Amino acid sequence: MIEFKLPSLGADMDRGRLLEWRVKPGDVVKRGDVVAVVDTSKAAIDVEVWHAGTVHALLLQPGDDVPVGTAMLTLSGADEPVEAAAQTAPGAAERAAAPAGPAGPAPLAVTPAASPEPALGRRRISPAARKRAEELGISLDTLAGTGPDGAVTIEDVQRAGSAAVGAAPAAAVTPAAAAIAERMSAMRQTIAAAMARSKREIPHYYLATEIPLEKATQWLTRANAERPVTARILMAALLIKATALAARKYPELNGFYRGGKFEPSAEVHVGVAISLRQGGLIAPALLATDRKNVDEIMAALADLVKRTRAFSLRASELSQPTITLTNLGEQGVELVQAVIYPPQVAIVGFGKPIGRAWVEDHSLRLIPVVTASLAADHRVSDGHRGALFLAHVRDLLQEPDKL
Amino acid sequence: MEANAVRAAIGQVLATIAPEVALDALDPAAPLRDQVDLDSMDFLNFIVGLHERLQVDIPEADYARLVSLGDLVDYLVAKRPG
Numbered sequence: 001m002i003e004f005k006l007p008s009l010g011a012d013m014d015r016g017r018l019l020e021w022r023v024k025p026g027d028v029v030k031r032g033d034v035v036a037v038v039d040t041s042k043a044a045i046d047v048e049v050w051h052a053g054t055v056h057a058l059l060l061q062p063g064d065d066v067p068v069g070t071a072m073l074t075l076s077g078a079d080e081p082v083e084a085a086a087q088t089a090p091g092a093a094e095r096a097a098a099p100a101g102p103a104g105p106a107p108l109a110v111t112p113a114a115s116p117e118p119a120l121g122r123r124r125i126s127p128a129a130r131k132r133a134e135e136l137g138i139s140l141d142t143l144a145g146t147g148p149d150g151a152v153t154i155e156d157v158q159r160a161g162s163a164a165v166g167a168a169p170a171a172a173v174t175p176a177a178a179a180i181a182e183r184m185s186a187m188r189q190t191i192a193a194a195m196a197r198s199k200r201e202i203p204h205y206y207l208a209t210e211i212p213l214e215k216a217t218q219w220l221t222r223a224n225a226e227r228p229v230t231a232r233i234l235m236a237a238l239l240i241k242a243t244a245l246a247a248r249k250y251p252e253l254n255g256f257y258r259g260g261k262f263e264p265s266a267e268v269h270v271g272v273a274i275s276l277r278q279g280g281l282i283a284p285a286l287l288a289t290d291r292k293n294v295d296e297i298m299a300a301l302a303d304l305v306k307r308t309r310a311f312s313l314r315a316s317e318l319s320q321p322t323i324t325l326t327n328l329g330e331q332g333v334e335l336v337q338a339v340i341y342p343p344q345v346a347i348v349g350f351g352k353p354i355g356r357a358w359v360e361d362h363s364l365r366l367i368p369v370v371t372a373s374l375a376a377d378h379r380v381s382d383g384h385r386g387a388l389f390l391a392h393v394r395d396l397l398q399e400p401d402k403l
Numbered sequence: 404m405e406a407n408a409v410r411a412a413i414g415q416v417l418a419t420i421a422p423e424v425a426l427d428a429l430d431p432a433a434p435l436r437d438q439v440d441l442d443s444m445d446f447l448n449f450i451v452g453l454h455e456r457l458q459v460d461i462p463e464a465d466y467a468r469l470v471s472l473g474d475l476v477d478y479l480v481a482k483r484p485g
Contacts, residue, residue: 224463229454232463234443277421277440305444329442 002051002075006038007315008068016040017065018072027055029075036072041186045311053077187280198342202257203378206337207386211394212360213353214367219400235353236327237298239370241403242396243348244268244289247323250389252381253346253374254322262345262380271321271341272301274308282308283324283341284317294403328352335371345377346386348393409457409479413472416452420445431473459483 006016016038023035034046035055053075060072198204216238224232247254247268255264269285276282284307286292286300307313324347326338336349349372356369372393376386396403414426421439429438441449450461453475459482461469469475 221463229447229451229461232447234447236443275442277423302444302448331436331440331442 001056002053003071004035004049004051004073004075006066006068006070006072007047008319014068015065016068018060018062020062021058022046023055023058023073025055025057029053029055041190045315047072049075051075184279191280194341195339198339202340202342202345204340204375205378205383205386206373206375207383207390208335208337208371208373209387209390209394210356210369211372211397212358212367213370213397214358214365216397216400217353217368231295233294233298234301236329237294237301238397238400238403239327239350240270240272240286240289240297240301240325241292241294242393243323243325244270245396245403246389246392247346248290249392250381250385252385253376253389255345256322256343257345257377257380258343265322267322269320269322271324271344272304273324273326274305276309282313282318283321283326284308284313285321287317287320323348325350335373337373338375340375340377345380346389347375349373349375406476406480409476409483410472412456413453413475413479416449416456419452420449426472429472431476432471434470435472435475436470453479457483 008014017040019037019039021036023029023033029035029049030052031050032048035049036047038045038047054077056074056076058073060066060070213235216235220233220235220238227233247270251264252262254268255262257263267288268290269287270289271283271285273281273283284304286297286304289297292300304317321341321344323344324338324341326336326347327350328336330352332352334351334354336351338347338349340347351371351373353368353370355366358365358367358369372390374386374390376389410426417424417426417439421441424439429435435441436446446466450466453459454461457479459479461478461482465478469478
């Protein structure tokens, strides 16, 4: 008999609420079958089982709000031996302590539920429209969008603003809209809890360095000139690969700090911070980053961004990043001093690449430069090693053809 | 190809990436990415979408010329046969 437990979806998600069962006692399930829909602060997700067997008993009722690791159901006649590691939710403390654990699929996978609610992935409101709505004191939940696919445009907000004069605000909140607002608020609370814990527990130290991107830019320009538009590579892919290789070389920046000690990770899974259009962010793992080539990283990144914004992530991606990368990109500013995502011990930031006058070999040239930063956990590493790590990232980016 | 048809295609592609944006509300002369929050992945997807919809090849070297909505329309009209 196997007890099937609620999986963790990362350090910041410690509870889930059962929305519905997809199985009943007596049902035969196989690996990958969806057994339940669980609501977390970030999304409603389908929980899949990774054992075949027969459902024996359901241990929870819909509506139950339980901590991660709570037994959800029991399975009899499971087709494989019950290993401790396989029984343990991916987020549990044992996970990284068992580097020799099963190399196969994670015990659980999570995919988005076909939820009756509108997908949160695209609460179709522009930042400008949201700002205007705030100024006018209009609840976004009450707005009907007239843009493509019901998107709320700034005109909708203006119109509602005119109509709302004298009317009772937020009188017509629809249940679906309220659910979205509730989830956004829950995501903000989730981020707040994780970041507050980070700042409370982790003695951060911060380093930054300017990295010339002339060679990387030239390499990308050449590579992309030969490629169809569908196979082009972004600078982000090179930054991710360089970070992954450096993390492999400096293991004290790659892993988890749990139970008062550091557990280095044999694998490098770079978590990539992906902002959501409606606000908030998720940093899912680009799995086995250091073993992928740049093309594979680009494909995986495109897929990850798409799925993150559609809330279509797997449990392993949410719980497994061993180090995080945040890339402000072209629309940002030069420097980010990031907050470590516990139980990780380091986060690497890249600002907006800008043109700089750069002196090298006694000559002055205008070249693109990016400011790379590292925030790392002083309980695990020191500034000296952190500096070597950043310097290695810089060196790797000077030989982009070797990435 | 007619500018209006190109503009409509741009609107359709943009809607898949930034659904909240009303094309008519954009200033055709101002930088697109200042008006619509498009990161580099969004912009790449935008270019891929235009390529697929209009069968126009858009080399990366031309990105620098594609700043405003007006630039895009002019460029695509000129590139598109017929």
